[in-house]
Amino acid sequence: MRVLVTAGGTREPIDAVRVIANTSTGRLGAHLAAAAAAAGHEVLLLAAQSAERPAEPAGERPRLRSLPFESSADLARLLEEHAPRADAVLHAAAVSDYVPVPVAGKIPSDEPELLLKLVRAPKLIDRLRGLCPRGFLVGFKLTSGAGPSAQLDAAQALLRRARLDLVVVNDAGRTGDEDHEALLVDARGVQGSCRGKAAIAAALVARLPAPQGHGAAAR
16 A cells, blocks of 8 residues: 655744754654555655655565655645555654744844744644545644643544544653654544554554555556
């Protein structure tokens, strides 16, 4: 089946030389892409320029390819182009919630303070169901200092709003390679828990359905 993975953080331009970014490394997305390709799926990884890249699994033909993005607008264009052809979308990218109103050229650096105007960025995850109406859609929700009950509420709110099949929810304090703790949540509640990025990737790939509909017919 055709699996689309997004990974890494967006970088939003302030002026010609400055950006606002986040601390996402893209490691979880790299694990997801590698695990899906190793399981025999055809994988397209949309990865931030600075994101970690997975190793290409051995095989007779490449099953994993990657396209870069920089800003949320770049990622939106790539999703519009490629999500309609996917059987599953694992949207692990950290997309900026607010973006600067960009300034032409370079802002002078000799002012005592600098005020930036930020505007709400479109929620790309809310567009996925329209782009991929029959696909298996997985979203990721990051909380901060939330307990399991609050995490479940946040995950199910995202699940309903974006019409997803599954949400992976984790807390900002536990996102290392080995200590990354996550709950897998669907409309029925918590369907599993994982510790470590490799374990999360393996659990999600195991839940990918058999190809059907437009993706299967296209092969």
